Amino acid sequence: MQKSFIAVALAAGLLFAGSASAQIKIGFHAPQSGPAAADGKSSTVGAEIARDWINEKGGVLGQKIELVIYDDQNKPEQAVPIANKLIGQDKVVAAVSGSYSAPTRAAAAVFQTAGIPYVSAYGVHPDITSGGNWAFRGVTLGGPQGRGAAKFISTKFPKAKVSMLTMNNDFGQSIADGFKEDFAKDGLTLIKEYTFGLGERQFGPIIASVKADNPDVIYAIGYYFVGGPLVAQLRAAGLKQPIVGAQAFDSMKLMEIAKDAATGVFVVGGMDRLRKTPPDLQPFEAEFKKRAGYDTEAVAANCYSSLMLVADAIKRAGSTDPKKIRDALAATKDFPMLTGTLGYFNSIGEMYMPLEVTVVKDGTFEGAAVIDDKTILAPPGK
Amino acid sequence: MLFVELAVKGLVYGCMYAMMAVGLTLVYGLLRILHIAHAGVFALGAYVAVVVANATGSLALGFALALVVSAIVGVGIYRFAYQPLLGHPPFVPMIVSIGLFIVMQEGFRMVFEAYGISFDNNPYYTSTVAIAGINLNYVEIAMVIASIVLLVGFGLFASLTRAGIGWRATVTDPQMATSFGIDPVRVRYINFLFGSGLAGLAGALVGLLNNYVEPTMGGLVSYKALAIIVLGGLGSVRGTLIASLILGVVESYGAIYLADVFDRDAIGFLFLIIVLMVRPQGLLGRK
Numbered sequence: 001m002q003k004s005f006i007a008v009a010l011a012a013g014l015l016f017a018g019s020a021s022a023q024i025k026i027g028f029h030a031p032q033s034g035p036a037a038a039d040g041k042s043s044t045v046g047a048e049i050a051r052d053w054i055n056e057k058g059g060v061l062g063q064k065i066e067l068v069i070y071d072d073q074n075k076p077e078q079a080v081p082i083a084n085k086l087i088g089q090d091k092v093v094a095a096v097s098g099s100y101s102a103p104t105r106a107a108a109a110v111f112q113t114a115g116i117p118y119v120s121a122y123g124v125h126p127d128i129t130s131g132g133n134w135a136f137r138g139v140t141l142g143g144p145q146g147r148g149a150a151k152f153i154s155t156k157f158p159k160a161k162v163s164m165l166t167m168n169n170d171f172g173q174s175i176a177d178g179f180k181e182d183f184a185k186d187g188l189t190l191i192k193e194y195t196f197g198l199g200e201r202q203f204g205p206i207i208a209s210v211k212a213d214n215p216d217v218i219y220a221i222g223y224y225f226v227g228g229p230l231v232a233q234l235r236a237a238g239l240k241q242p243i244v245g246a247q248a249f250d251s252m253k254l255m256e257i258a259k260d261a262a263t264g265v266f267v268v269g270g271m272d273r274l275r276k277t278p279p280d281l282q283p284f285e286a287e288f289k290k291r292a293g294y295d296t297e298a299v300a301a302n303c304y305s306s307l308m309l310v311a312d313a314i315k316r317a318g319s320t321d322p323k324k325i326r327d328a329l330a331a332t333k334d335f336p337m338l339t340g341t342l343g344y345f346n347s348i349g350e351m352y353m354p355l356e357v358t359v360v361k362d363g364t365f366e367g368a369a370v371i372d373d374k375t376i377l378a379p380p381g382k
Numbered sequence: 383m384l385f386v387e388l389a390v391k392g393l394v395y396g397c398m399y400a401m402m403a404v405g406l407t408l409v410y411g412l413l414r415i416l417h418i419a420h421a422g423v424f425a426l427g428a429y430v431a432v433v434v435a436n437a438t439g440s441l442a443l444g445f446a447l448a449l450v451v452s453a454i455v456g457v458g459i460y461r462f463a464y465q466p467l468l469g470h471p472p473f474v475p476m477i478v479s480i481g482l483f484i485v486m487q488e489g490f491r492m493v494f495e496a497y498g499i500s501f502d503n504n505p506y507y508t509s510t511v512a513i514a515g516i517n518l519n520y521v522e523i524a525m526v527i528a529s530i531v532l533l534v535g536f537g538l539f540a541s542l543t544r545a546g547i548g549w550r551a552t553v554t555d556p557q558m559a560t561s562f563g564i565d566p567v568r569v570r571y572i573n574f575l576f577g578s579g580l581a582g583l584a585g586a587l588v589g590l591l592n593n594y595v596e597p598t599m600g601g602l603v604s605y606k607a608l609a610i611i612v613l614g615g616l617g618s619v620r621g622t623l624i625a626s627l628i629l630g631v632v633e634s635y636g637a638i639y640l641a642d643v644f645d646r647d648a649i650g651f652l653f654l655i656i657v658l659m660v661r662p663q664g665l666l667g668r669k
Contacts, residue, residue: 033488035598038496168645196637197645199602201592204391205637212384225498229592236508237517256500257594261508294497 456578615667
């Protein structure tokens with residue numbers, strides 16, 4: 001009796017081991033150490049929630065999803081061997097980047113050569129997708145974001161005179177370029193553009209000069225860790241003008257740093273935390289807080305949605321053949337991302353998504369407007 | 383008006399740079415070691431201040447502990463990292479110092495999480511006083527006062543007290559000082575105690591000023607402080623003070639008038655290069 005029980009248990013064990021090995025492997029890399037580790041952690045938690053929720057519902061094509069995760073330290077020279085490892089050793093059928101532009105751009109070339117579909121969850125450099133037809137982007141590019149900001153400002157504050165503060169990296173420059181293409185057409189005046197570095201936390205000189213400019217609106221393009229001190233210092237200096245920030249202002253840290261000064265700040269390309277659609281947004285926010293210990297960051301939502309998108313493409317492809325997954329990704333229509341509905345991908349894998357504008361209110365980001373304009377937000381082609 | 387305001391803002395930043403750079407130049411003057419881990423001590427001061435202040439609700443306690451802990455850690459770095467290596471060429475302790483700085487940065491990240499920490503209660507960085515039409519917040523004013531008090535205090539210590547004279551003698555000629563009965567080890571302890579305490583306090587003030595303490599906050603200031611001590615003439619305290627203030631003002635104007643061409647951080651180095659072309663020994667350095 002006991003023997004047969006052991007035999008059954010063993011057989012069951014083998015069976016489970018067998019089914020566990022029949023998994024669909026998807027690669028994932030994010031900066032888990034070094035200066036970008038904060039976003040790396042949020043990204044990873046976001047992707048892990050997607051993996052667990054997919055698997056809880058029975059996986060994809062009857063198989064579980066296995067996320068193969070590596071730390072790229074936000075370095076291109078780490079991302080390339082990681083991409084090779086994911087392809088050669090781990091045999092992934094697709095991969096998601098939860099990293100910044102530089103490592104994503106380097107890895108994209110490797111995935112392109114190997115013919116493995118690759119989704120950049122929030123890396124915004126144009127070269128990530130322009131190298132071929134295997135890379136896709138889960139976030140709106142800088143150019144359309146900047147044009148969207150011009151549209152939003154001109155609608156909300158017609159004929160405004162704008163002072164612009166731009167962070168001097170690829171993220172800041174590409175958004176600023178988009179804005180500068182459109183602002184005059186939208187009836188805005190650009191008084192002066194100031195630039196600052198990523199490490200800047202003290203804006204005394206710039207603020208003194210903006211004060212002398214006396215603009216109607218202040219448009220600031222930078223990350224939350226520059227945005228927080230900037231907003232606080234602008235308000236402390238007595239500037240009461242509306243402040244419009246760029247997508248990367250979207251972090252709860254913005255309020256933590258700037259406290260009350262953050263109230264009323266607009267974020268073009270932000271994520272409305274109170275939105276009821278898609279239905280998985282509110283559960284995601286709760287689950288993220290439980291796992292990470294802090295409130296949802298937009299990069300986490302991007303990574304979650306990018307993995308969901310890949311899983312959906314595998315389902316639609318009905319196969320784990322990378323080629324078929326790529327074709328299914330390219331054919332995506334109206335997919336509900338947490339940040340908005342992904343309309344379509346263009347020929348080089350850039351997506352169209354209406355741009356959400358949020359405003360800081362009662363300690364969270366609330367929806368303020370949605371820009372759904374297929375001409376100004378059209379993803380750039382080759 | 384803008385012109386004056388930029389100068390004032392620049393001087394405020396200059397005071398911050400001075401508090402950071404003086405410790406670095408003291409160590410270099412005495413031991414000929416480039417003490418890169420000094421930037422880690424700066425960040426440590428900020429972390430102690432924010433963690434203690436948030437836990438106890440007392441900003442004063444946070445600052446007092448920041449000063450004490452960074453001073454002690456600075457002395458510890460000398461005792462356990464540099465002292466055993468004094469017989470080696472200067473690049474050996476420098477490599478140790480770089481390693482230590484990286485360990486400290488990653489240590490902050492592991493212990494306090496990668497997203498930075500803000501002060502729960504910090505009314506000072508948004509409360510401003512207008513002096514002759516120029517807005518300065520309380521933390522900026524505190525930074526200027528703290529740097530003046532501490533540096534003047536150190537100047538008096540160095541010129542009026544026995545220990546201070548011993549310190550100066552050791553910097554000028556260690557062997558001669560030793561043969562006159564001055565204990566060089568004690569002088570080094572004083573050196574690290576003062577320099578590190580100053581850096582820790584500067585870190586705490588910068589944390590309060592930005593209302594944000596992050597693992598990498600030492601990085602930016604560290605290379606600026608290096609530029610400053612080279613600019614001032616390596617090992618010259620007075621040169622360092624002057625260089626700090628000049629760099630603050632140059633950056634302040636540069637951020638407005640040159641930023642289209644150069645990053646604010648690049649402006650400091652451009653200035654450094656120009657000065658070194660004219661005076662290779664630095665502003666107050668000896669040939």
